[in-house]
Structure formats: C-alpha cells, structure tokens
Amino acid sequence: MAPTTRTCVSPFLDPGPRTKANSLAIVQLSRDNLLPVYLQVPNGEHDGYAEGAVVNTRYGSFPHSTMLDVPWGSQIRASKVDTGSRGRKRKREADDQACREATAVSEKDEEPSAAGADRDGAAAVKQAVADSSGFVHILPPTPELWTTSLPHRTQVVYTPDYSYILHRIRARPGSTLIEAGAGSGSFTHAAVRAVYNGYPAEGQRKGKVFSFEFHEQRYQKMKKELSDHGLEGLVQLTHRDVYSGGFLVDGKSPEADAVFLDLPAPWEALPHLSRRRPQDMADTDGAAAGNGQQSWVSPLNPRKSVYICTFSPCIEQVTRTVSAMRRLGWVDIDMVEIANRKLHASRDRVGLNLNFDRGVNNSPRDVEEALARLAEIEARSREQAAKPRDADADEDMDLADEVGAPAKGNEARNGEHAPSTEETSTATAPWMEGRLITRGEPEIKSHTSYLVFAVLPMEWTEQDEAAAAAKYPVGKEQKVIGAIDKAARKQERRELLQKQQGGASRKARRKERDEKLGEISG
Known part of the structure; x- marks a missing residue:
C-alpha cells in the first residue's frame, strides 16, 4: 500500500498569500484584542443572518464572505447586517418544523432538481453591504x-x-x-x-x-x-x-x-x-x-x-x-527566570501656549513659564479693574478665557515674545516636539515561573571508546595542535637532566673554591 501524501499544509506553517475557506484566521480588533475565526463559505442563512456566518464585534458586524480570498493583513470594513431578524428566528422554528414534516413526503420527487435547489440556496445568500464606519484587520495564524x-x-x-x-x-x-x-x-x-x-x-x-x-x-x-x-x-x-x-x-x-x-x-x-x-x-x-x-x-x-x-x-x-x-x-x-517588559516610546509635549493641540499636557513646563503666566493674569486683572465695568466687557473676557486666546501681555521668559503654535509648528515638526519618554506596559504578558535546564549526555559504551581510540590514537597525533612527539619529549627530558647535573657540579666547584679561600685567609 502506497503511503498517503498530505495535500493541505497547516496555516500555521504555510498560510499562503490569501485567506481560504474552512481555515483559521486571526481578526485583529485592536492592538491587544485578537479573535480567532474559522472562515466559512456562505451557504444560505446562518444563525439568522441572510449574509451567512457573521462575526459581531463592538466595531461592527463582519460577514465571513467579506473576509474570504483577501490578502493577509487586509483591512475589512464593517457591513450593514440585519440583527433584528435573529430575535424572530426561534419563533419561526416551530412553523418551519411543521413545514418540513409536511414536505417530507415529496422529497423523493424533488431529488432530480437538487442541483437547482443548491443554486437557489447559493443565490439566496444576501450580498454584504459596507457600513459607514468600523473596520478590522485579518491576519494569518502564527504561534x-x-x-x-x-x-x-x-x-x-x-x-x-x-x-x-x-x-x-x-x-x-x-x-x-x-x-x-x-x-x-x-x-x-x-x-x-x-x-x-x-x-x-x-x-x-x-x-x-x-x-x-x-x-x-x-x-x-x-x-x-x-x-x-x-x-x-x-x-x-x-x-x-x-x-x-x-x-x-x-x-x-x-x-x-x-x-x-x-x-x-x-x-x-x-x-x-x-x-x-x-x-x-x-x-x-x-x-x-x-x-x-x-x-x-x-x-x-x-x-x-x-x-x-x-x-x-x-x-x-x-x-x-x-x-x-x-x-x-x-x-x-x-x-x-524571565522578566519581559515592553516599553512604549512617545514625546511629552508640555506648555501653556499649546492649548489646541492633541496629546499636550496643558501645564507650565517650568517655574519661569508659571511665573510669566501669573504675571500676565495679574496685569490683566489690574487692567480690567482700572476700566469701567459693564456686562459686555465681562462677557468678552469670559469668552476669551474659555476659548483660551492669548492675551496681549503673553510675553516669553525674560521679556521676549513667546512663540505661538503656528510659529512652533513651522520651525519643528509636531512629532519632534517635546521630550522623548518611555513608559512600561501596565500588564506584563509573561509567566512568573522558574525554568530549570539540564543536559543528559550520550551514554559512552565500550564500543564507542574503541571506535574513538581507533580514530584518534593516543600518542600518535601528528600535525595537530598540542600533539605529543615521544622522541621530542625524551630529548626535552635529557636536556633537563643535563641542566640539573650541570647546576649541581657548579655548586660543588663553588663550594670547593670557598673552602680553599677560607684556608688561605685563615
């Protein structure tokens, strides 16, 4: 019997360039919100939806038909789906059961037209219509x-x-x-x-x-x-x-x-x-x-x-x-022990002159800017106190405070004019303004466990020892770093012995000379 060959490879190993029916796909709702979906071919009504199988999320409804045969990573727009008919599905089940029992007798007569019934069922699937907002991304499955x-x-x-x-x-x-x-x-x-x-x-x-x-x-x-x-x-x-x-x-x-x-x-x-x-x-x-x-x-x-x-x-x-x-x-x-942590990098833009920008901390960047703003407020208060009060002026002042319009005394530190938002944006790109800061993720996706690693060596048998000795004979190594040459080793020992003997003879002659000098001096 010939071995069976597999024609379909797992989507985890080879997902292909596009999505396929009856296969797993990962629907990305947000950066950390993923949903596994097994894509199905639309074949008539499914769970009360005329469009077939539908994935319902807070970003909208997404029929499987809109996610089939599209490149991985594609953005899928939400569709307009009739969710009201799903509530009436169970009420219709009793009537549908009675109809099925009544038509069960005539099933054999309808067998020749089975192909036509399949075509009618396929045609009965409602075409999905894109909604005005909402989208997701469809990704290939990976571990x-x-x-x-x-x-x-x-x-x-x-x-x-x-x-x-x-x-x-x-x-x-x-x-x-x-x-x-x-x-x-x-x-x-x-x-x-x-x-x-x-x-x-x-x-x-x-x-x-x-x-x-x-x-x-x-x-x-x-x-x-x-x-x-x-x-x-x-x-x-x-x-x-x-x-x-x-x-x-x-x-x-x-x-x-x-x-x-x-x-x-x-x-x-x-x-x-x-x-x-x-x-x-x-x-x-x-x-x-x-x-x-x-x-x-x-x-x-x-x-x-x-x-x-x-x-x-x-x-x-x-x-x-x-x-x-x-x-x-x-x-x-x-x-x-593994302690993994992701860092999110961003720029911290702080300043009182950036009132209308998104992602700005509307507070003084330092003490000098805070003092300048206080001095500005005091000057405006004195100016308003010196003028005669009327209702229109109070309304204009309140409106200016709510809108956040810069006052005429809004000078920069040390008496210089503070640059406006337009002047700052022309000089530096908005994404390059502010201090570059990093923040750690609030929840670390990792186990707080201990990993113990070890190695069990291969068992060394007598046959392995004999094979290794035959392949690498001890004492006969040639042209190998650290090789041992017996003749060279004997020569080294001979030279070392001669040096030791020569040293001993020199000591004896020196001792004999010292003794003779002692006798002469005595």
Whole structure:
C-alpha cells in the first residue's frame, strides 16, 4: 500500500498569500484584542443572518464572505447586517418544523432538481453591504498570535518564555520533542513550527512533537484543535499520566532530542527520562525487575545528548527537581527566570501656549513659564479693574478665557515674545516636539515561573571508546595542535637532566673554591 501524501499544509506553517475557506484566521480588533475565526463559505442563512456566518464585534458586524480570498493583513470594513431578524428566528422554528414534516413526503420527487435547489440556496445568500464606519484587520495564524487569542483552559506559556525555552533545548527542524502537560496548546504550536521540516511519510523520520495530557476534557479539546489546524500529522497527542505511564508511544521509544515538562511535580516524571532503568524504579516494579534491564526502553535518543526544561512556579518545586536531576545523571543544571517588559516610546509635549493641540499636557513646563503666566493674569486683572465695568466687557473676557486666546501681555521668559503654535509648528515638526519618554506596559504578558535546564549526555559504551581510540590514537597525533612527539619529549627530558647535573657540579666547584679561600685567609 502506497503511503498517503498530505495535500493541505497547516496555516500555521504555510498560510499562503490569501485567506481560504474552512481555515483559521486571526481578526485583529485592536492592538491587544485578537479573535480567532474559522472562515466559512456562505451557504444560505446562518444563525439568522441572510449574509451567512457573521462575526459581531463592538466595531461592527463582519460577514465571513467579506473576509474570504483577501490578502493577509487586509483591512475589512464593517457591513450593514440585519440583527433584528435573529430575535424572530426561534419563533419561526416551530412553523418551519411543521413545514418540513409536511414536505417530507415529496422529497423523493424533488431529488432530480437538487442541483437547482443548491443554486437557489447559493443565490439566496444576501450580498454584504459596507457600513459607514468600523473596520478590522485579518491576519494569518502564527504561534504568537494564537498564544494571545486562544481560549484559555490552563495558564499558558507566553511568547517570551517559549522562545527562550526552544532556544535552550535546541529545538530545530528535524528534532523530536516530548511535551508533558499540553494544557491550552500554546507551547505545542510554537514547538511544531520549530521542529517542522515536512510531514512524515510511512517509515520516515521527520520533526515531530509527542505531547501528553492527563486531563480528559483538555485532551479532547486539544485533539480537535490540532485537527482543525492541520497539525495532527506533526503532533501525536496521548492521554496519559506520565508519572506512572512514562513517555513511550505504542510501546516504542520516541527517541526524543528535547523534553519540556510543564507539570506540578516534574521530579516524579524524571525517572522515566533516563538512559537506563533507575534503581528505585526497578525495586518498585517487581515484574520489570524480574526481567532485568532488557525490558527497559528509554524514550530518549541514544545517539545524542538530550536537553530538558522544566516549568515550575514555586522554588520548592525547583529544589526537588534539581535534586532528582542530580541523582539521575543530568548535568549543566541551570535555573532561569524571565522578566519581559515592553516599553512604549512617545514625546511629552508640555506648555501653556499649546492649548489646541492633541496629546499636550496643558501645564507650565517650568517655574519661569508659571511665573510669566501669573504675571500676565495679574496685569490683566489690574487692567480690567482700572476700566469701567459693564456686562459686555465681562462677557468678552469670559469668552476669551474659555476659548483660551492669548492675551496681549503673553510675553516669553525674560521679556521676549513667546512663540505661538503656528510659529512652533513651522520651525519643528509636531512629532519632534517635546521630550522623548518611555513608559512600561501596565500588564506584563509573561509567566512568573522558574525554568530549570539540564543536559543528559550520550551514554559512552565500550564500543564507542574503541571506535574513538581507533580514530584518534593516543600518542600518535601528528600535525595537530598540542600533539605529543615521544622522541621530542625524551630529548626535552635529557636536556633537563643535563641542566640539573650541570647546576649541581657548579655548586660543588663553588663550594670547593670557598673552602680553599677560607684556608688561605685563615
């Protein structure tokens, strides 16, 4: 039987230049408000809308027909949709049911005209009419956008965390990765993109993610999402408790190159991630202990070093995890905490002479401007007090204060004329005025957890030692930095011995000469 080839690639891996029907798209309502939508082909009335499936937002209504076959990143205008008929939908259901029962007998007679009925149903779809305001943008699905918009079933691993994790565990195209604790699937989608190098055919090894989830409902929802996203060939999801069941798939080893554990107690799953059966596991499992080491199958790649990362929110969990790693032979153990923060850069425009500009803090920029404004107000007060009061003058003065018109005594500091808004805008561009400041985002989208990294080296057997000794013989290195030449080494030892003997003879002659000089002087 020939292996089946997949014709449709996941939109997360190759979305194409335009939107497609029956595929996932991300609708961007605002900078931080994203909505995942599965686009549908309009086929008659849907949920009471004559335009077919409709996405309702606070920015307007958007039929799916307006979002199909458009370039990614396009701006979609809102449409005029009749929302009043949806309230009468349920009232019509009883009458529609009676009509369907009455016409059920004549269905066979209408079979020859099924094609015409389909054409009539397609023609019955109402054409969307653009509204006067409201728009959204439609974006292709990526792991980053999916992390922001996915339905939360558990606390998710955000982009700052999983990007660093995938870098440290060396996830690359063609790697095999084990993930325990699929949760909402944020890390799963990012890991698939990191290891993807094609859909595997029968008997072929490609980059793949072996994901494990203990919770039944989360497992079912995750399985449906992977199927809808076209990732079922790249992610093998298993419903299992890895604490007791381990990481084998269908009794075979995944031969993983990288491991990510998002578990409450990762130290209980670590004994299954070993090259050989741990002693404590052999003692607890009597049947396996009786079979010996031959029954043990490691889920790790025996030909490479394996990199692992555990995700724990408490330092007590980190302590127990590190202790278990040391007992099981993991090395290069390191703990990292990621604190990611976005900064928003803008210009702070402050001044009393910028009354009509947007984004301006209408307050004195310094003490001198405040004193000048106070002096101006006092001068105007004295001028108004010296004039005879009448109603018209009071109204004009109040109107001038409300409008914010500059007074004739509005001089700049040190008696100079203060530049008006028009003069300032001609000299400097508005976006270049004011001080450049940065503000941090109010909410940091990142986990406050600890990441523990470690490496399990490849097991070095006697055959590997013999092969390495044959390839790199000790004592016969030539043309290599740091090579050892036995003849040269013997010569060096001979010269060193001669120097030592010569030094001793010189000392003896010097002692003999000193003794003779002592006898002569005596």
